[in-house]
Amino acid sequence: MATSNRAETKIPLMTHHDAAPPKMLATHSIIVMSGKGGVGKSTVSANLAVALSLKGYAVGLLDADLTSPSIPRLLSLFGNVECQDNQLMPISYSEKLKVLSTGFLIPSSDRAIVWRGGVKMAAIRQFINETNWGALDFLVVDLPPGTGDEPLSIAQDLRPDGALIVTTPQAVALVSSRKSVDFLRKVGVPVIGIIENMSGYECPTCGTHVDIFQSGGGERSAKELGVPFICRIPLDIAICESGDSGKPIGENGAQASCSAESINTIARNVLHFYGITEDVRTESITKQRGDK
Template identity: 40%
Template structure:
């Protein structure tokens, strides 16, 4: 039977045979050929809020400033990043690992769609397998030298988001939401998960904030009035941008031309990113 622990300050030698073992780190080892300076998660409390669009926009923003950028598409069952950037074919590998595929503007991308025989093949896997794939995207992918790796996380607070928080060195997260009645609860779910994992929230991006009338330019609040400013003030985090429904941007994404997008609505996000030398 294990001994009861009587020490107030445990260490390796004092806890031999102790029933209260020190917790082991769940952090995954990076690929030996990767040198990633900052890992940023993009999260949402629910699906359908444009999280992948924001992930790509943040990546484009930092790449335009001269930084080396990558995107890990951790939304394993709903991968969309390769389609947005028009990336075709399968990722190649070697004895050292798997190589990500570059976008037209030089962003390195890894997604399960780049490992499947067809991009329309469904991923019908259980939670533990999905979670393990995310860890492999960190351990088996040769990211090379990156200033920023943006992780497009699946919505909610389930297995895969939890694995990302526990296995990757996430420095901060950006929460994506929309101006609907349930937004307070949804944002707080995402915020509280990050807080429980001791990961700072860098800010909030609101998508679908309004649509501009093509004739008079009036902003029409399709989903009602926004409450994101008061929610952000309550949580003491900044609002990084309010994105309208922009048909031109949507058309570029649907056409695989996301590398051409300069999302003017979230430029403030660059100010909250951990500093890296360009």
């Protein structure tokens, strides 16, 4: 295991604080955000990234939840990020999917990352400007909850061209979704749509449907805020287990499940939002690069 050139110490030492022009890392950069914590942003980000990569797109997944990274665990992906020619090297999940997370920079998941604003901003700049992502069709960015340092830095330094808002169905969802939409309007990032996660539970033994967190809040929020509603993802033991075991639901032969169908719907909506009509990658997306 090569530890001599671990990137761990590089971030706090970074000195390039002058405003660099936003860099276009990918043809399309998508942020996944929410007003509330624990609603399923990382689950959606990881599964969306895998789904797009399985369709043949070159995908980067940036875990911008710097102090509570969960992407490495969700993908069961571990390793040391190394530096080559002063560039961070993301970890490959597959031929089509590269991943970068602060989880790869610390020796143990039990170790706390104690960073405040300036260091977080520097880390995000490094993840964007000093990382060898290669040519990407999509960069999916998993954000921490709220509208703090990470979302703002990502919005300013990356200039994403689409955002997915994840919410749960309760009435409070409207309040938090409204804040997310307001943030996105302020920073000029278009909303792809709202996803209502943890929406209803179907008992696997008796088939009874229970709306544990009520239902419809996401759809009502979307209507009220004038943004598209994408889909509902049910509360599903398979999603929870897939997160814990690090096996995304699009993999592992789970294609027929309702949750896998929801992830596919999200991927299709993302492609549709960017005017991509082919479900599977063709050369057309490369031709769009630079048109924007």
